[in-house]
Amino acid sequence: MHMRFLLEGGQKLRLCCCLILQPSCQEEDVGEFFYLCDANSLCFDPVLRGLLTRTSVPRDVVDYIVYGTVIQEVKTSNVAREAALGAGFSDKTPAHTVTMACISSNQAMTTGVGMIAAGQCDVVVAGGVELMSDVPIRHSRKMRKTMLTLNRAKTLGQKLSLISKIRPDYFAPELPAVAEFSTSETMGHSDSGAQLCVLPQDEYALRSHSLAKKAQDEGLLQDVVPFKVPGKDTVTKDNGIRPSSLEQMGKLKPAFVKPYGTVTAANSSFLTDGASAMLIMSEEKALAMGYKPKAYLRDFVYVSQDPKDQLLLGPTYATPKVLEKAGLTLSDIDVFEFHEAFAGQILANLKAMDSDWFAQNYMGRKSKVGAPPLDKFNTWGGSLSLGHPFGATGCRLVITAAHRLKKEGGQYGLVAACAAGGQVMVQG
CATH class of the missing domain: 3.40.47.10 (Thiolase/Chalcone synthase)
Known part of the structure; x- marks a missing residue:
């Protein structure tokens, strides 16, 4: 599935008033510390509170909160609600979480826009969060079944009997899948179908890193708010920007289709922790509150x-x-x-x-x-x-x-x- 937006500077529709980003952190750099956090704290600490601080919007003006996420933590399955409460929003402010793979926060935004267009709300906060450094890893199906059965066992004999049936392979973890569930294919297969060589992909990836570095050095990536990683210094900017060289990039091995695939770690997006929040209003409401729109959704x-x-x-x-x-x-x-x-x-x-x-x-x-x-x-x-x-x-x-x-x-x-x-x- 794909999503596309058209933004413009002057058409009177819905406006995106302000967006706050928690810096995108490369998993290998901060993952060992981020496991002390959760997606909930990523949202409410720097992001939602940062949005409130930068916009000065009163908490009680927000009618609804919608968040997107993909790899959900069972403890915070409705992360939008938990983050809203943690950020100090009223317990009377409804919130729900949506998931639509990589366009989850896009879905959150358009859900908010739809609620405004329908006259249900005037002010909506939309955003998204992902904590990829601490994804849920399940026990094997055999172990899960045994544990559930063990929980229902009533006598010591029944429990010992179940425990005696546990075998070493029961302890093998069930890792999150990389391939598509319905087709069992990965991006590597799609890439091979497009008949793309590795060099153009590396060249494009190098372009991305070089342009991001330039934008960061020029202070253009201005909506990032600092995030204090437990046990480590505060992260103040995206830390995955690493311009390299085509020679170094070309040394990396295929990530999916081996040994001849062309998708490598160098020309792929990396595992990242991050969160975002956006304040969305009708134009009438925004102007009445004294806000100057950043953009309109056409x-x-x-x-x-x-x-x-x-x-x-x-x-x-x-x-x-x-x-x-x-x-x-x-x-x-x-x-x-x-x-x-x-x-x-x-x-x-x-x-x-x-x-x-x-x-x-x-x-x-x-x-x-x-x-x-x-x-x-x-x-x-x-x-x-x-x-x-x-x-x-x-x-x-x-x-x-x-x-x-x-x-x-x-x-x-x-x-x-x-x-x-x-x-x-x-x-x-």
Whole structure:
């Protein structure tokens, strides 16, 4: 599935007023300390409280809170509610959590927009969170069954009998799956289908890191709030930005399809902890409260396609749809922000978007939509360099697009994010 947004500077629809990001932290750097935290504290401590501080919005003005997450912790299955209470919001403020793979926070945003459009709310906080350094790892199915049965055993003899049946293989953990549940495929398979070589992927990944480093050095990534990691110094900026060299990147081995695959750790987004929050209002409410909108949401679409051979090609399908809904063309867009799950995924989409053959044979269209010009595309880096905390990335994409529109004097921005299951969301 994929999602796409269209943002603009002046159309009167819904506005994205402010976004706060907890710095995206590379799992290998802080994971040993982040296990002392949880997704709940990632949300309410720096992010929700940071949003309240920066916007000065009264807690009691917020009508609803929606959060997105992917790898849920059972103890905080409705992390939106727990985070809201932890951040000091009223216990009368409803909150719920959504999940839609990598577009979970996009879904949170559009859910909030829908509630405002329906007249149910005036002010909504939307966001997302992911704690990938401490994902739940289950016991094996055999062990789980034994433990549940043991819990029902009434006598000591019954308990000892069950314990005696436990074998060493029962203790093998059940790790989170990397492959798609419905197809058993990974990005490596999709990448091979697009016939992409490793060098162009490494070149694109290096571009992402180099642009992110430049943006960070110039102070453009301004919505990050500090996060104190227990037992370690405070994290004040995204710490996965690491420009390297094509020579060093080329030494890494394939991550999925071995030994000849082209997707490596160098051209993939890395395991990341992070959270985000966004304040969304109707324009009427925002102006009445004295807020100046950062951006307006003009339109959005969700699409999905066959996850077997088009797993992450959603942006190709969704872009022409959202442009047609908004009455725009590709040349009208000043800023493009696409989620970079893998360099191969980006290159495959750019290739498909610029192909009449693909448009005619797969999309039922007469002609291609065209590929976005790279001088407008992810010019402050992307998920490859800034990280990809699954549930929080959507908000990061939107606020980056909003800031770029302001700095570059543009009018329209287009945000696209692919997700597991062959889904996508596009907005603008």
